[in-house]
Amino acid sequence: MKIKQTAYPHPVLAEFNDDYTNSTFKATLIEVTPQNEGIVEFKVKFELNNSRLQGLIDNHEAIFVTHIECTASMYREAFSTTSREFSFCIPQKKLSKLVDVSFMVVANSTIFDYKNELLHEDYNGVTLTFKKGMYLAVAPGVALPIEKDPIVPTKSIFNLRASEGENPEPYEISFGSGTIDIYLQPNVFEQISYIQRYEQVNALLITMYYLPALIDALTYICEVEQGNSDDPVQDSEWYNSILFQLNQFQIDPKTINETGASVIAHKILGNVVNEALNSLSALLDSE
Template identity: 30%
Template sequence: MQINYRQYPHPVLSYFADDVIDSDFQASLKSSKTQNSYIFEAQCITSSDGINKLLNEKKACYAFHFECSTTRYRKVFRSFDSSFTFQLPADTIEGKVQICSFILASENMDHYFLAEFHPDYEGHTFSIKKGDVLAIDAERTFFAEKEYDPLRRIPSIFTVQPTRGENAMPFDMDSSGHKIIIKLSEDNFEYYKTISLNQNLQSLLSSLIIMPALVSILETLKNAVDQEFDLEECRWYRVIKSRLKELGIDIDNKSTFSDSTLAVAQKLIGEPLNSSLLALINFDDEE
């Protein structure tokens, strides 16, 4: 829910306009998590005497709007109290969640007017409907992660798919979604499926397929200045970022990439080279 610089048919107390002068509205959230739910503690305050009067008379209320693009979850939590607590089931949100905080009208008002209105509105009143926005604070983002996410394992943030067509590349990659898609030509994909049935050759597959893709991703992250899209929305990015942090590497601080991306990639997927070479030796012995 994008709220920046939105136009309203009536004056709104906001951080991006001067409809209501010498006044402010701030809302904060403190979150905690149990096994089954997220708990939010809200604190709200406004310096507008006129809006505070409406809140005391319960003609207005505080509200937080939650919207999760991954699960399509949307919900508004309201209260007349400046401090209140609410919770939502943990399985309703995942990944990036946008949170907008408001003061909303809780009933219709035919002649809405505040002494703090900008002088341009002098002599004017406004018709307000229940639910209309009276004040708004800056949008914030919350990331909801599963307590146990199988995709935290680096190899499982990759998926291998065939690319069909005469001009299909033997090996390609797409990192625009939640998983990193490794694209193989039809022949290579058939070879991949056959080899993947042999548990003793799993590390070899990691070295041949996942390793170069991961090195490419790390090179991009290491050298990137501006991203074309918000990587935080991609689950693979959050997983890699978390694993890099465990290795003492901060994506936002390029100087922490003291090792080569090849060495870092080896650490991330459990040093597959040794196991791959050993698998080849054993395979040769069996032959």
């Protein structure tokens, strides 16, 4: 999840907008250190110059969040704290070559009747409510190279494409050698290409398009591993990436149907469904 320069439906402290005056929020990845037993330790320092927002954090109404995402392995996780400096550890096998690290301040509970003397004058007289999970501040993130052999290249295993044939189906999936290609009707693909630049809708798009594709892929993997398919896909990038995820959850690919492909898909995608709901709530609140 990369923080993009976009317009939020509520005031957010960021270097790319003027929602606040005389305020700053910065975050620094101080150190990334490999530890014993294949663990990587991350140390982060936050600098927040806004007394009202800092007060929310001191009262645990808001939290500092560091979001880690590795597109290749589909690993994503958020680490939170109320301290200016903190550290956390991640198994190195979950990180593959390039990792996106994002920083933000997030509402930890619903904040009613928010006021801040350093808000831009456009918010004078406006009643503000922040629901849990909404961004209060964002800082520039970093793309962190990880020196190890990747499970797959750093691109996503999913690829949205516009269908080229006549009268295309609304949704088609093709299992290629590198990616899982999702074909959409051209007008739908064009709409998605436009709205993808808004970070807050990405979780919704993943839930709408990647989640069903992942369920189909898991069902397909189960058939292959049980010997019911002669399709030589075991060496494909997307196949091995999903096998890697299954191994993290100690799931035998032959037993996918017993557990349920949809259950496993939600585990692999982690908090993406909750992120989608939070994004939808934020969009509705802006109306």
